[in-house]
Amino acid sequence: MIRARPEQQVPLDDRGLAYGDGLFETVLVRDGAALLWDEHLARLSRGSRVLGIPLPPANELERLPLQAGPGLHVLKFILTRGSGGRGYLPSSAPTPRLVWQLAPFTPQPQRWQAGVRARHCRLRLSIQPVLAGIKHLNRLENVLARREWSDPDVAEGVLCDSGGRLIEATCMNLFWQRGGRLETPRLEGCGVAGTLREALLERLALTEVDVGPEALIEAEAVWLGNSIQGLWPLAQLDDADGTPCRRWVIGDMHRALQVEAHALLDYPVSFEV
Known part of the structure; x- marks a missing residue:
């Protein structure tokens, strides 16, 4: 079963949808533990600095893989700049939007x-x-x-x-x-x-x-x-x-x-x- 945050509908004015203005990570999760988690967070942090998108609180990210349950899953989360700004010009005070899903995974x-x-x-x-x-x-x-x-x-x-x-x-x-x-x-x-x-x-x-x-x-x-x-x-x-x-x-x-x-x-x- 695919798990996702129930309220996560992305509006038309979301900058990630409109311009690709955001970042994503795809993480292997085994029994609720994220593999190479430190490396994923480090890359996300580098991306946030480059794009100027504030990161969510650490505990908000860290609780995502915990919801996977037993077995192998893939966690995908997307962080966009959110809505706002004028055309390509982003807001000087963005409100980032985090959406995610967990799906069972079988390797090959x-x-x-x-x-x-x-x-x-x-x-x-x-x-x-x-x-x-x-x-x-x-x-x-x-x-x-x-x-x-x-x-x-x-x-x-x-x-x-x-x-x-x-x-x-x-x-x-x-x-x-x-x-x-x-x-x-x-x-x-x-x-x-x-x-x-x-x-x-x-x-x-x-x-x-x-x-x-x-x-x-x-x-x-x-x-x-x-x-x-x-x-x-x-x-x-x-x-x-x-x-x-x-x-x-x-x-x-x-x-x-x-x-x-x-x-x-x-x-x-x-x-x-």
């Missing part, structure tokens, strides 16, 4: 085990350093990129920015091992700094790099990951026309990073089929 262990197929997207992400890293509500580029394919066997799309640099997948971060070194794209111009990515950067020798898509072809192993799904090894990468350009055999090299990531999410660290 077959993707942990066998890996996934992804493809390059034609769409290029706009470079805007002010918004880089935060999870704001303007996600039209990701929506357009996701419309580029309908094949259910393709799990994700790989995105570059307008300068040709690797950035992310449509809803996951990218990681790879190349020449024995773990790498992930630097996100100073665009992209979402995922909470699982942040946690791995703090714990591992994971290097942020500015590279083009050729880095994936050169990699010994590639992963797609976020704080909801965990890490999916990449078994096949296609170009934007659907033609395979690299395949990988999923093995021990892939499992090592999965073990580190899944320990943070209380997911299985054994991947026997």
Whole structure:
């Protein structure tokens, strides 16, 4: 059953609805405990500073995952600037609006085990350093990129920015091992700094790099990951026309990073089929 705040209707003049003027977080909750909660709150705080939207009281946010009950759930909450202002000019004293929902969640262990197929997207992400890293509500580029394919066997799309640099997948971060070194794209111009990515950067020798898509072809192993799904090894990468350009055999090299990531999410660290 999906749980949501009963009175949470968003009026037409809400700035999040009208302009994407807001932030959101999507959090894995296990038995009422939010995973990577500190990382989610840190990113929300960064976003609130960038957009100038006051945060709700800490206790208002902290009680949200407690309502999930037993089992796995996904908590999604959206913080908008609220209503008011004149056109694009926001109010100097905003009254933020917080809406949320909790929904049961089942991960996809077959993707942990066998890996996934992804493809390059034609769409290029706009470079805007002010918004880089935060999870704001303007996600039209990701929506357009996701419309580029309908094949259910393709799990994700790989995105570059307008300068040709690797950035992310449509809803996951990218990681790879190349020449024995773990790498992930630097996100100073665009992209979402995922909470699982942040946690791995703090714990591992994971290097942020500015590279083009050729880095994936050169990699010994590639992963797609976020704080909801965990890490999916990449078994096949296609170009934007659907033609395979690299395949990988999923093995021990892939499992090592999965073990580190899944320990943070209380997911299985054994991947026997």
